[in-house]
Amino acid sequence: MQRLMWLRTDLRTQDNTALSEAMLSGPTIALYLITPQQWQRHDDAP
Numbered sequence: 001m002q003r004l005m006w007l008r009t010d011l012r013t014q015d016n017t018a019l020s021e022a023m024l025s026g027p028t029i030a031l032y033l034i035t036p037q038q039w040q041r042h043d044d045a046p
Helices: 017-025 036-041
Strands: 003-007 028-032
Touching: 003 017, 017 028
Parallel strands: 003 028
Antiparallel strands: none
């Protein structure tokens, strides 16, 4: 069974406990979705 890990704002992969556990349990898909409003709100670079 595959796992889906939905990343909202924390894109760290090295010390993300939930992502590490999911990956140890089997195939894992990491998904990051962002809206234009979130992009502007957090003042992310282009």
